Amino acid sequence: MEHRIRNQNKELLEFAKNLRRNMTKQEKHLWYDYLRNYPIKIYKQRIIDNYIADFYCHQAKLVIEIDGSQHYTEDGRSRDEERTLILQKHDLLVMRFTNGDVDDYFEGVCKMIDKTIKERMNGC
Numbered sequence: 404m405e406h407r408i409r410n411q412n413k414e415l416l417e418f419a420k421n422l423r424r425n426m427t428k429q430e431k432h433l434w435y436d437y438l439r440n441y442p443i444k445i446y447k448q449r450i451i452d453n454y455i456a457d458f459y460c461h462q463a464k465l466v467i468e469i470d471g472s473q474h475y476t477e478d479g480r481s482r483d484e485e486r487t488l489i490l491q492k493h494d495l496l497v498m499r500f501t502n503g504d505v506d507d508y509f510e511g512v513c514k515m516i517d518k519t520i521k522e523r524m525n526g527c
Contacts, residue, residue, distance in 0.1 A: 415450045429469050429505035430457055437513045438467075443520060451493060454486050463523040466490055466497045467516060469505060496523065 426434065426447070438445045438458055449459035451466070458467035470483070487497045498519060500512050 415453070415455055427469065427471065427502070429471075429502045432509065433458070433467075433469065433505055433512070436509070437516075441517075441520075443524070451495070452489050454489065456490070460520060463520040464493075464495050465520060465523060466495050468497060468499045469502060470499055471502050 430447070434447055438447070443460060443462050445467075446459045446461070447457070449456045451459065456466040457469050459465070460467075468483075483499070490497050496519070498516065504512050
């Protein structure tokens with residue numbers, strides 16, 4: 404089974420490894436308390452095109468992003484829109500959650516991810 408998106412930017416490999424070792428508090432929480440043991444394989448800090456997705460589920464063609472405050476500046480929103488358009492060209496759905504969503508509504512975030520993966524798996 405192919406797990407790589409073609410056009411992977413190999414120059415980002417060291418950066419992605421560093422991000423895996425230094426996840427944010429919210430990324431760690433979501434990874435260790437939910438995604439790591441999810442029954443369908445989910446990758447952390449996966450390179451897709453010229454971007455590094457926080458979490459990526461190949462089988463469901465899903466990217467999960469946990470956004471900190473830098474994403475809510477005008478420049479941050481613009482970069483996120485561009486990034487989402489590029490990822491959508493790979494037939495990927497991008498789900499975005501804020502750090503606050505993970506902190507305050509963890510169970511709801513997990514339920515939304517689970518529901519989306521199941522819906523996308525049934526459509527594949």
